[in-house]
Amino acid sequence: MRLLLVEDEARLAGALRRGLSAEGFQVDVAADGATGLDAARDGGYDAVLLDVMLPRMSGYDVVRRLREEDNWVPVMMLSAKDGPHDQADGLDYGADDYLTKPFSYVVLLARLRAMLRRGGEARPVVLRAGDVALDPATREVTLAGQPVGLTPREYAVLEYLLRHPDRVVTKLELLDHVWDVDAEDPNLVEVYVGYLRRKLGRDTVRTVRGAGYRIGG
Amino acid sequence: MRLLLVEDEARLAGALRRGLSAEGFQVDVAADGATGLDAARDGGYDAVLLDVMLPRMSGYDVVRRLREEDNWVPVMMLSAKDGPHDQADGLDYGADDYLTKPFSYVVLLARLRAMLRRGGEARPVVLRAGDVALDPATREVTLAGQPVGLTPREYAVLEYLLRHPDRVVTKLELLDHVWDVDAEDPNLVEVYVGYLRRKLGRDTVRTVRGAGYRIGG
DNA sequence: GGTCGTGCTGTGAAACGCCTGAGAACCTGT
DNA sequence: ACAGGTTCTCAGGCGTTTCACAGCACGACC
Numbered sequence: 465m466r467l468l469l470v471e472d473e474a475r476l477a478g479a480l481r482r483g484l485s486a487e488g489f490q491v492d493v494a495a496d497g498a499t500g501l502d503a504a505r506d507g508g509y510d511a512v513l514l515d516v517m518l519p520r521m522s523g524y525d526v527v528r529r530l531r532e533e534d535n536w537v538p539v540m541m542l543s544a545k546d547g548p549h550d551q552a553d554g555l556d557y558g559a560d561d562y563l564t565k566p567f568s569y570v571v572l573l574a575r576l577r578a579m580l581r582r583g584g585e586a587r588p589v590v591l592r593a594g595d596v597a598l599d600p601a602t603r604e605v606t607l608a609g610q611p612v613g614l615t616p617r618e619y620a621v622l623e624y625l626l627r628h629p630d631r632v633v634t635k636l637e638l639l640d641h642v643w644d645v646d647a648e649d650p651n652l653v654e655v656y657v658g659y660l661r662r663k664l665g666r667d668t669v670r671t672v673r674g675a676g677y678r679i680g681g
Numbered sequence: 682m683r684l685l686l687v688e689d690e691a692r693l694a695g696a697l698r699r700g701l702s703a704e705g706f707q708v709d710v711a712a713d714g715a716t717g718l719d720a721a722r723d724g725g726y727d728a729v730l731l732d733v734m735l736p737r738m739s740g741y742d743v744v745r746r747l748r749e750e751d752n753w754v755p756v757m758m759l760s761a762k763d764g765p766h767d768q769a770d771g772l773d774y775g776a777d778d779y780l781t782k783p784f785s786y787v788v789l790l791a792r793l794r795a796m797l798r799r800g801g802e803a804r805p806v807v808l809r810a811g812d813v814a815l816d817p818a819t820r821e822v823t824l825a826g827q828p829v830g831l832t833p834r835e836y837a838v839l840e841y842l843l844r845h846p847d848r849v850v851t852k853l854e855l856l857d858h859v860w861d862v863d864a865e866d867p868n869l870v871e872v873y874v875g876y877l878r879r880k881l882g883r884d885t886v887r888t889v890r891g892a893g894y895r896i897g898g
Numbered sequence: 899g900g901t902c903g904t905g906c907t908g909t910g911a912a913a914c915g916c917c918t919g920a921g922a923a924c925c926t927g928t
Numbered sequence: 929a930c931a932g933g934t935t936c937t938c939a940g941g942c943g944t945t946t947c948a949c950a951g952c953a954c955g956a957c958c
Binding site: 832833834835864866868869872873890891 | 933934935936937938944945
Binding site for chain 2: 914915916917918
């Protein structure tokens, strides 16, 4: 499932992009109306999430132009304007749904699913490094295609490493993110990296002496 | 365009009826869930406006029953419940849109038009995983073709798992969706998974320690 | 080669998560 | 009121997981 997100507010765009990616969507971002319209025109998207207040061309105009050009890709408008007429305008210009900021992420997802129901299934995003693959959706980890059983802690460590590939991750960083706000003993991390190496092979996680660990790269 | 309005609050029903008639819709009103379901079953409506809190049968149940019976008439839920999970549930049961009371009449109209533009949908009927099959229409569950008798709660747990196959479903997720908004004890889920395993075989529902349960995959 | 500091790993105990049987509470229909 | 079925609570038990500890291995540097 490919989504086009047209949103100029960088922080919101980033957050949505990450959240939706985790749900298995391929998300492209356009930062203004004109680029968004061009991207949507090229097609290939299963749905478009469209902010209303955009530089260069408003979301209303984008969806209107698309519909004028007979492009019926499902469009969900996102807007801080919650006056009844704003909603009505968006929907009458051809949007399929209209969500008011601030919105709950759960609602966005549910409405998105409802909108996409005519289409197929979401393709999962899989984190990879070498021949190790981790699928956050199914929580499955494979080594060269073979499933590997990991304990929750092991899984959490591996996931964090895979989400920050190709760079050194310090032990304290791992302690902070994988353990609760208390653990201070770096040896804990060493122990769990040891477990992972035993299950996934000696070289999947490399030690950077004096700095931390690195996966991939 | 024929509309079915299922709403027990007489004043709101009257106002909507008048307003929508003025727009050129033929509006029939049903005052409780059971009559509403019967009316919608008979077909002939282009869309259904469905209150959630209804006497005799909730709006959720009405839309779920309709979808189970393969009736894909466009449904818009109207509700005072505006929690994210309420919306998500309504939409996941098969509603096409969800409007929170109090709503603006202009918005209702615009969303109604958008919904009618989209038309109905189609979805698969029988849910499967391994040699277990669940037919929501007949509410029948079979194991390798042989019918299996499940209690309502067991059925609900199995249905939720089958609607989210191949991925890990947490106990809290199951508590939220299968039980009412109160239950907190994960052991309840464990007990019911135990019941299901006893009836459907040890391996139909697999435990993912520290995460939840998974079916299929 | 020796020394120091850092990282690795085997052992074992405690905590945890999950499963299950027993039975109480609760319906529902007779 | 009763019987049957269903839902739910509770406590015991078992295997897994987590973690602390201590000794060992190894790289860096002198």
